[in-house]
Amino acid sequence: MRAAVVPEAGADFELVDRPIPDPDPTEVRIAVDACGICHSDVFVKEGTFPGVSYPRTPGHEVVGRIDAVGADVTAWSEGDRVGAGWHGGHCFTCEPCRRGDFLLCENAEITGLTFDGGYAEYATVPSEALAAVPDDLDAVDAAPLLCAGVTTYNALRNSDARPGDVVAVVGVGGLGHLGVQYAHAAGFETVAVSRSPGKRDLALDLGADHFVDASETDPAEALQALGGARVVLSTAPSADAAESVVGGLGADGEVVVVGIPGKPVPVDAQHLVGTRGAVSGWGSGHARDSQDTLEFSDLRDITPVVETFPLDEVDAAYDRMVENETRFRAVLDLT
Ligand SMILES: [Zn+2]
Numbered sequence: 001m002r003a004a005v006v007p008e009a010g011a012d013f014e015l016v017d018r019p020i021p022d023p024d025p026t027e028v029r030i031a032v033d034a035c036g037i038c039h040s041d042v043f044v045k046e047g048t049f050p051g052v053s054y055p056r057t058p059g060h061e062v063v064g065r066i067d068a069v070g071a072d073v074t075a076w077s078e079g080d081r082v083g084a085g086w087h088g089g090h091c092f093t094c095e096p097c098r099r100g101d102f103l104l105c106e107n108a109e110i111t112g113l114t115f116d117g118g119y120a121e122y123a124t125v126p127s128e129a130l131a132a133v134p135d136d137l138d139a140v141d142a143a144p145l146l147c148a149g150v151t152t153y154n155a156l157r158n159s160d161a162r163p164g165d166v167v168a169v170v171g172v173g174g175l176g177h178l179g180v181q182y183a184h185a186a187g188f189e190t191v192a193v194s195r196s197p198g199k200r201d202l203a204l205d206l207g208a209d210h211f212v213d214a215s216e217t218d219p220a221e222a223l224q225a226l227g228g229a230r231v232v233l234s235t236a237p238s239a240d241a242a243e244s245v246v247g248g249l250g251a252d253g254e255v256v257v258v259g260i261p262g263k264p265v266p267v268d269a270q271h272l273v274g275t276r277g278a279v280s281g282w283g284s285g286h287a288r289d290s291q292d293t294l295e296f297s298d299l300r301d302i303t304p305v306v307e308t309f310p311l312d313e314v315d316a317a318y319d320r321m322v323e324n325e326t327r328f329r330a331v332l333d334l335t
């Protein structure tokens, strides 16, 4: 099979021919149709995550069909259409797993990081990491939903916001353009906050009720003018952007950070005390969360805006992502 491999931390991708891997007894093999390129793939490419061994094939937005099933796998069959996201499996025995909190498994596998991912024609994946992909959903559209999608969908649905509440999404990019769609579909009064005024029309098209141009307007003041936000989903990986919206929280409001800034976020504690507010974080979801995301996206016709590339152009696709030029998610199309 063809695979894009990072030979060692910091090295360029190599396109190689490799034997097609056989699944272990608790794994399945996926014939990959599409794999998204996520900013977290930088961890693998540059070696900035503990415990990555090389050579490694990245890719944690994997969509395809099962073409081989391990001997102990009973829940999945050859031919099933499946996806695998960041959460690449769990141990079932650590304390979080004993409580059913698989996302926080202390021994969690990560697709495309602790084992080879979807920048390849085939990938073997632990069966507990699989999400069923609805038939109607195109593989290229489904792929980014397995990381960018589940992260924003899961963060919003696990917040305390209710239909009609003011919910802001900071950043209209790879995560944010999905967050706006989920917030709208959930019935929230949806506010898109961006420093790029050129994204106004897109944000409104995606379902935002309001657009705040943060290059011109203080987003905290804009949110207070709307009554104060119940939830602000911070998708832009910027400490300044996250800080700038804390003052926009209303009663019991919460800034939920999903885009990780490279430095600490200073917080106005006085405003948090005055509103019983909070700044929290949310990461991704387990396989059933991913499947919920796919099913809800199918139900409400929510799709990512993507650029597609053949596997041979992985360098160009990755570079555009790193340079923040992708509109809005890059996907390798292996069909
Ligand atoms: Zn990701």
Ligand SMILES: [Zn+2]
Residues within 6 Å of the ligand: 090, 091, 092, 093, 094, 095, 096, 097, 104, 105, 106, 107, 108
């Ligand atoms: Zn565990």
